[in-house]
Amino acid sequence: MKILNVVGARPNLMKIAPLVEEMGRYPEIQQTLLHTGQHYDDQMSQVFFDQLGIPQPDIYLGVGSGSHAEQTARVMVAFEKVLQDDRPDVVVVVGDVNSTMACAITASKLWVPLAHVEAGLRSFDRRMPEEINRLVTDALADLLFTTSRDADENLRREGISPERIFFIGNVMIDTLMKHRERARGLGTPGRLGLQLGHYALLTLHRPSNVDDPSVFSDILDALTEIQRDLPILFPIHPRTAQCLQQFGFSDRLGTAPNLHLVEPLGYLEFLDLMMHALLVLTDSGGIQEETTILGVPCLTLRENTERPVTISEGTNILVGADPARIVAETRRILAGGSGAGRVPELWDGHAAGRIVAILRERSCQCASYT
Ligand code: UD1
Numbered sequence: 001m002k003i004l005n006v007v008g009a010r011p012n013l014m015k016i017a018p019l020v021e022e023m024g025r026y027p028e029i030q031q032t033l034l035h036t037g038q039h040y041d042d043q044m045s046q047v048f049f050d051q052l053g054i055p056q057p058d059i060y061l062g063v064g065s066g067s068h069a070e071q072t073a074r075v076m077v078a079f080e081k082v083l084q085d086d087r088p089d090v091v092v093v094v095g096d097v098n099s100t101m102a103c104a105i106t107a108s109k110l111w112v113p114l115a116h117v118e119a120g121l122r123s124f125d126r127r128m129p130e131e132i133n134r135l136v137t138d139a140l141a142d143l144l145f146t147t148s149r150d151a152d153e154n155l156r157r158e159g160i161s162p163e164r165i166f167f168i169g170n171v172m173i174d175t176l177m178k179h180r181e182r183a184r185g186l187g188t189p190g191r192l193g194l195q196l197g198h199y200a201l202l203t204l205h206r207p208s209n210v211d212d213p214s215v216f217s218d219i220l221d222a223l224t225e226i227q228r229d230l231p232i233l234f235p236i237h238p239r240t241a242q243c244l245q246q247f248g249f250s251d252r253l254g255t256a257p258n259l260h261l262v263e264p265l266g267y268l269e270f271l272d273l274m275m276h277a278l279l280v281l282t283d284s285g286g287i288q289e290e291t292t293i294l295g296v297p298c299l300t301l302r303e304n305t306e307r308p309v310t311i312s313e314g315t316n317i318l319v320g321a322d323p324a325r326i327v328a329e330t331r332r333i334l335a336g337g338s339g340a341g342r343v344p345e346l347w348d349g350h351a352a353g354r355i356v357a358i359l360r361e362r363s364c365q366c367a368s369y370t
Pocket of ligand 1: 066
């Protein structure tokens, strides 16, 4: 059984790691790891391979950055050649980045069976590039592995036949559970001059927050206010760093001495920082899920989320980009007003095992997945 696993960007790496490990337990599975090169900086990619023990990619497409069309097209052209040279029995894509969608389209057009891990998430906001990637990938996938029951429902509503949908849990949480204790012992907050439980951890990179100068400026206002009461550590994404400079906002950091900008961090250091933070401020998707498991309050700087279970069961609160709301919710948490939440169903560290069991079963039962 030949499986081709695809990664492209940072958030794919913690999702593929447990799958690669699990597939490695079965001699009958011959797996290939392909990296599109959508993320290429060491801190956005290589450090995750090293820390999570992911083997080096067998195939590297080196597509790099570009507009959405350019990046998607480059992945498709290069991936088509790979599939023509060596046809796998199934292509596995994870998450919702441009590489996910590009490889999904390419595999489908060549009739190569496609499995999508983390299927069915919907923000219902088509201005988000990831929402388009999710819709297209799910429409094409033969096997759809979901993290929550609401995702199953979204897929069924879109007319996807229930036999293709498998609620298996969350592979990203497999990775978190595996590395949690190792990360806890690293002492990252102390090394960065932070006091355990008395700082906020911030990530920000969504185009809707950082590409528009007036939105970005509002968020900076809120952060300037918050850092008076609570130090903020901000590992800054390359696109956000570019926008900060381009909009001439770098000078404003002088008025916010407790807002500490650092380079993007490794997986373990970031996990260590998350679990010891008073709260996390973010516009990322995955961090909403990780903070739910860690029981750390998460303020999500978006108007919507494709991960509603992190609100209904976890620690997540949507605050949008309105400075007054961001500051008010932070103050509420500072005053001790937050609950722990509970662990969503099947987020138990065994999602990859369930996925690989289904892939193996399907390969025994029939020649084709479709
Ligand atoms: C991508 C994903 C997003 C995910 C995020 C995590 C899409 C549409 N978006 O967004 O869902 O949450 O990754 O990080 O796929 N850059 C570098 N070095 C790198 C990679 C990027 O400097 O290694 C810079 C480039 O200037 C690039 C910009 O960051 O143009 C944006 O990169 P890109 O991959 O297009 O999207 P992300 O914002 O990283």
